[in-house]
Amino acid sequence: MERYWHWSDRLADQLLGLNKDTYVITAGITPSGPVHLGSVCEFLFPEAIYRALKLKNNKTVKMYFIVDVLDALDSVTVDLQDYSDIINQDMGKPLKLARDPKGEFRSYAERYVNELRYVMSKFKVHLELVEVSDMYDQGLFDKYTLIYLQNIDKVKEIIQNTSGRELPKDWNPVMPICSKCNRIDSTRVISYDAITGDYEYICNNCGNTERTNIKEHRYKLQWRLHWPSWQAIMDSDIEGGGVDHFTKGGSRDTAVRIHTEILGRNPPIGYKYGFVLLDGKKYSKSKGVGMYVRDMIELIPAEIIAYHLLKYDLEENIDFNPTKEKILGMIEDFEDAAKIIPSDNLTRGDRKRYSAFRLFGRHPKVAFKEMLLYYSIYRDWNRVKIHIPIDEYYTEFIENWYKRGFVPDDYDFSYKPKKIDRFRDLVESWNPNMSPLDIHNSVYDYAQKNGVAANEIFKYLYNHLIAKDRGPRLGKLVYALGVERVKSDIL
Numbered sequence: 001m002e003r004y005w006h007w008s009d010r011l012a013d014q015l016l017g018l019n020k021d022t023y024v025i026t027a028g029i030t031p032s033g034p035v036h037l038g039s040v041c042e043f044l045f046p047e048a049i050y051r052a053l054k055l056k057n058n059k060t061v062k063m064y065f066i067v068d069v070l071d072a073l074d075s076v077t078v079d080l081q082d083y084s085d086i087i088n089q090d091m092g093k094p095l096k097l098a099r100d101p102k103g104e105f106r107s108y109a110e111r112y113v114n115e116l117r118y119v120m121s122k123f124k125v126h127l128e129l130v131e132v133s134d135m136y137d138q139g140l141f142d143k144y145t146l147i148y149l150q151n152i153d154k155v156k157e158i159i160q161n162t163s164g165r166e167l168p169k170d171w172n173p174v175m176p177i178c179s180k181c182n183r184i185d186s187t188r189v190i191s192y193d194a195i196t197g198d199y200e201y202i203c204n205n206c207g208n209t210e211r212t213n214i215k216e217h218r219y220k221l222q223w224r225l226h227w228p229s230w231q232a233i234m235d236s237d238i239e240g241g242g243v244d245h246f247t248k249g250g251s252r253d254t255a256v257r258i259h260t261e262i263l264g265r266n267p268p269i270g271y272k273y274g275f276v277l278l279d280g281k282k283y284s285k286s287k288g289v290g291m292y293v294r295d296m297i298e299l300i301p302a303e304i305i306a307y308h309l310l311k312y313d314l315e316e317n318i319d320f321n322p323t324k325e326k327i328l329g330m331i332e333d334f335e336d337a338a339k340i341i342p343s344d345n346l347t348r349g350d351r352k353r354y355s356a357f358r359l360f361g362r363h364p365k366v367a368f369k370e371m372l373l374y375y376s377i378y379r380d381w382n383r384v385k386i387h388i389p390i391d392e393y394y395t396e397f398i399e400n401w402y403k404r405g406f407v408p409d410d411y412d413f414s415y416k417p418k419k420i421d422r423f424r425d426l427v428e429s430w431n432p433n434m435s436p437l438d439i440h441n442s443v444y445d446y447a448q449k450n451g452v453a454a455n456e457i458f459k460y461l462y463n464h465l466i467a468k469d470r471g472p473r474l475g476k477l478v479y480a481l482g483v484e485r486v487k488s489d490i491l
Contacts, residue, residue, distance in 0.1 A: 032095060046238075068132050068226075069131050070094040074092070132230065145229075163253075183205050198211065231259070311353050418464045424491060436479040
C-alpha cells in the first residue's frame with residue numbers, strides 16, 4: 001500500500017525532515033500576459049505544500065512568490081493584438097520598463113501583476129508576492145553577482161556542462177539594462193572588475209556604451225544564475241518547476257551545482273510538475289491558448305479549479321477543457337469528493353480526490369446542479385428558496401452563467417408547456433409523493449410495458465414541457481416544476 005495518498009504529503013514530510021523552526025517555500029513567475037491555468041499551478045502547488053505542512057505540523061512557514069518583472073518583453077499577447085505597434089516599440093525592454101499599451105497602468109508588468117494579485121486572492125493563497133526588481137534595487141543580488149564574476153570560469157563551465165551548450169567566449173553573468181534605450185536583450189558586457197563590481201557594456205540596439213557598477217542596479221543576472229540566487233537570498237527550502245526546467249540539461253541541473261559548488265549551500269528540495277493542456281496543447285499566455293483565469297473564476301469557484309488541478313499526480317499532464325458541459329461535470333465531481341470518507345479500502349483515484357478536497361474543498365449546502373435547475377425554471381432566487389435551500393456562494397456563479405451564455409444546453413430552457421395527445425396515461429400516473437427518481441424510472445417502466453422506445457417518450461415530453469428535444473433529467477425537471485402543475489398544464 002502506498003505510504004502517501006497525495007504528493008503534497010510526501011513533500012511536506014521531506015520538509016519536516018529538515019527539522020527547522022521555520023520553513024521557506026519559494027516559487028516564481030514571469031508576468032508577461034494574462035494568467036492562465038499553467039500560471040495558477042505556479043502558486044497553487046506551493047500553496048498545497050503549505051497546507052499539507054500545516055496539517056501535519058503547525059510550525060512557521062514563509063512563502064515567497066517571485067515575480068520576474070525584469071524579464072524582457074518578447075511577444076505580443078493575443079489580448080493586446082490591437083496595441084501591437086506600441087508593444088513592438090518596447091520589445092526587449094524589461095517588463096517593468098515597458099509601457100502599458102492601453103495607458104491604464106504604470107508599466108506593462110503592472111497590468112499583469114495586478115491581475116495576478118486578483119487571481120491569487122480568489123484562491124486564498126498565503127504567498128507573499130515579491131517583485132524581483134525590488135530585490136535588485138535593495139542590492140540583494142549584488143553579493144551573488146560578485147561571486148559569479150570572481151568565479152566566472154567555473155560558473156561558465158557548470159552552465160555549459162549542465163545545459164549541453166557552448167557559451168560565447170565573452171559570455172558574462174550580468175545582463176545590463178541600457179541607460180538610453182532601456183533594452184536588456186541587446187546589451188553585452190565588454191569589460192568588468194570582479195572585485196569592485198564595475199563593468200562596461202555596449203548596446204547593440206542603440207550603440208550606447210557606458211561604464212557603470214552593479215550597485216547602480218541596472219542589470220539582471222542570466223536566468224541560470226538568477227534562479228539559484230533568489231533561492232539563496234530567500235533561504236528557500238523547496239521550490240518546484242515545470243518538467244522543462246527539470247529535464248536533463250534543464251535549469252534545475254544548473255541550479256543544483258551552482259548552490260553546491262559556487263554558493264556552498266544545499267539546494268532547495270526540488271519537484272517537477274506536468275503541463276496543463278487544452279485538447280493536448282499547453283496553455284499559453286502569449287498565444288492565447290485556453291480561457292483566461294480572470295474569466296474562469298467568474299464562472300467556476302476557485303476551490304473547484306484548485307481541486308481539479310490537485311487531484312492528479314504531480315508530474316501528470318492535466319487536460320483541462322472548460323466547456324459548459326465539462327465544467328458542470330467538474331462541479332459534480334468536486335461535490336462527490338466532499339462525501340468521501342477516508343479508509344484503507346479507497347481506490348487510488350479516490351485517495352487523491354479526498355486529499356485534493358481536504359486541501360481546497362468547501363462543503364456545499366446544496367448541489368450546484370439542483371440550484372441551476374431551479375434557477376432555470378424560476379430565474380428568481382426568492383422563488384427558488386420556496387422550493388429548496390440555496391447555497392449563497394453558488395448564486396453569483398449561476399447568474400454569471402446566464403449573463404455570459406455559459407449555461408449547458410440541457411439547462412438552457414424556459415418552461416413552455418403544450419397539451420399532449422400521447423403518453424397521457426403515463427403522465428396521469430404521476431403523483432406528488434413520487435421522488436424525481438420514481439418519475440424518471442416510470443418512463444422506462446412504461447416504455448417496457450408498452451413496447452415503446454424510452455428515448456421517444458423522453459423526446460416527446462421534453463418538447464411539450466420546454467420545447468426542446470432534451471433537457472435536465474426528466475424526473476428532476478417534473479419534480480422541480482411540481483407534478484400537479486405539470487399535469488394541469490399538459491393534460
